[in-house]
Amino acid sequence: MSTRDPYEQSYYPPVPTRLVRWMRTNWLWQFVRFLILNAKMLRMVRKH
Amino acid sequence: MAKLVILGAGIAGHTAALHAHRKLRGRHELVVVTPNRKWNWIPSNIWVGVGFMGVDDVTFDLAPVYRKLGIPLYQARATTLYPEGSDDQPLPHVEISYTDPERAGQTEKLTYDYLINATGPKLNFAATPGLGPAGHSHSVCTFDHAAETFSRLEACIQRMERGERQTLVVGTGHGTCTCQGAAFEYLFNVEYLLQRRGVRDRADLVWISNEMELGDFGMGGMHIKRGGYITHSRIFAESLYTERGVRWITKAGVKEVQDGHFHYETLDGQSHEQxxxxxxxxxxxxxxGLSAINRRGENITATVFAPNGFMKVDADYSGKPYEQWDPGDWPETYQNPDYPNLFAVGIAFAPPHAISKPAQSAKGTPIFPTPPRTGMPSGVMARQVALNIADLMTGKAEQPTRKSSMARMGAACIASAGAGMLRGSAVSMTVYPIIPDFKTYPDTGRSLRYTSGEIGLAGHWIKYLLHFGFLYKAKANPLWQVIPE
Structure with a gap:
């Protein structure tokens, strides 16, 4: 991300910190998310 | 013995066939007509388009599966419906034209007691001059398109490896496209591939879309709870595009594609070139392109089908303005109002209107997404319609009893953002209901409890597992029915 170009598209959106990006590919944390996401999707399936 | 004919063996048609077979086995006749020899798990075509998978990984031959199940399979294209019969065949029937090489071009009339239209879409490249593989752009809509697209992408990457700078554009090629999610997935898989190949700094990536804003996905986007705020998907989408260095053009309808550049119009009526x-x-x-003829030989295509060629079902087609849209406009049983033994599921049914608010440019060009109705909703409505018809055929019911309106249906969607088991990612979304309901959920139109979204490696693992799970199910392997749609 660069803010050298103020008022351009990329100037405004929130961007993830290094910690957030690391968590997105951290296997242990992602395994926990994997279980939670599956539970969320199964909950959605049960609503049909 | 009654007879059910299913037109199409894609995700909706094949799902309907599996469930109808499970319920009708041996007691009633089931016939499937499809112009294609192979079944294709279309959500994985984006991975064929970046070389992560091959064509054989996302397809299989239909004939052995249908032989195993004992369902007659006609490799043919349905051309004309005769819902009242005709002079030479008084029973309702459909005319088919064989695409099977051994009988190519021959026609036949198939009678039916019930018919499910699951023919999917025609890829209307002709709507934009120069669009598509026969013109100057590429596509990932079919497995062969995706394979060809990867070979062109690979050539592009090789030019970057030689030091050239390249501009890659991904998005929608017309003002009324749908399936922005598939283009989104392809964009970020290309970006991920460029990173892995070490050429990302030589590529300018551009997204172009008919969405009003990023994150619309043809359903007006969605609001989710995150970090103490109720936030629209636009914010998360813009964040991802910024993080991955993608420039975006929205509110745009591509007008013409030429060699190396295209023209597009934006909602303000301005014309641009990229x-x-x-x-x-x-x-x-x-x-x-299915047509319909009544008993007197009159063309009733406009009665059975909407102007866009999709079949009319139990929806409200009055054309009411956006302010009057209601969840009740959406179909529940997918039964044709004029011919109760005709049903349409998946992309083949005519939606009553868009989900995203319609918009026209200053020049009058419609520029807004048409509603998505693929994947999970497509499979769910196909199952419910097949089970309803099975009940009608076996005398368990006199009317369809199961209802599967998209206004009371949720969807789980995994949008790949990079195919890698260790470094990949995907956006995992759940949405409930698919059609916003501002009576029940006055603030955002959807349940904040059941609507969610996040990005991470776990999403890629789930999408990868779903790929194998749905292929297993589609092959009708043991216990296929325990895998949900």
Whole structure:
């Protein structure tokens, strides 16, 4: 991300910190998310 | 013995066939007509388009599966419906034209007691001059398109490896396209591939879309709870595009694609031009061109089908303005109002209107997404319609009893953002209901409890597992029915 170009598209959106990006590919944390996401999707399936 | 004919063996048609077979086995006749020899798990075509998978990984031959199940399979294209019969065949029937090489061009009339139209879309590249593989852009809509697209992308990457700078454009190729999610997935898989190949700094990536804003996905986007705020998907989408260095153009309808550049119009009525070295632009969809004839030989296509070629079902087609849209406009049983033994599921049914608010440019060009109705909703409605018809055929019911309106249906969607088991990612979304209901959920139109979204490696693992799970199910392997749609 660069803010050298103020008022351009990329100037405004929130961007993830290094910690957030690391968590997105951290296997242990992602395994926990994997279980939670599956539970969320199964909950959605049960609503049909 | 009654007879059910299913037109189409894609995700909706094949799902309907599996469930109908499970319920009708031996007691009633089931016939499937499809112009294609192979079944294709379309959500994985984006991975064929970046070389993560091959064509054989996302397809299989239909004939052995249907032989195993004992279901007659006609490799043919349905051309004309005779819902009241005709002079030479008094029973309702459908005329088919064989695409099977051994009988190519021959026609036949198939009678039916019930018929499910699951013919999917026609990829209407012709709506935009120069669009598509026969023109100057590429597509990932079919497995062979995706394979060809990867070979063109690979050539582009090799030019970057030689030091050249390239502009890659991904998005929608017409003002009324749908399936922005597929283009989104392809964009970020290309970006991920460029990173892995070490050429990302030599690529200008551009997204172009008919969405009002990023994150709309043809359903007006969605609001989710995150970090103490109720936030629209636009914010998360813009964050991802910024993080991955993608420039975006929204509110745009591509007008013409030429060699190395295309022209597009934006909602303010301005015309623009964009140069490219590689462009993957999705086409708009239309019906497959089925026509309908009544007993007197009169063409009743406009009665049975909407102007876009999709079949009319139990929806409200009055054309009411956006302010009067209601969840009740959406179909529940997918039964044709004039011919109760006709049903349409998946992309083949005519939606009553868009989900995203319609918009026209200052020049009058419609520029807004048409509603998505693929994947999970497509499978769910196909199952419910097949089970309803099975009940009608076996005398368990006199009317369809199961209802599967998209206004009371949720969807789980995994949008790949990079195919890698260790470094990949995907956006995992759940949405409930698919059609916003501002009576029940006055603030955002959807349940904040059941609507969610996040990005991470776990999403990629789930999408990868779903790929194998749905292929297993589609092959009708043991216990296929425990895998949900």
């Amino acid at each position: 140069a490219f070295d590689f462009a993957m632009l999705l086409p708009p969809f239309s019906g497959t």
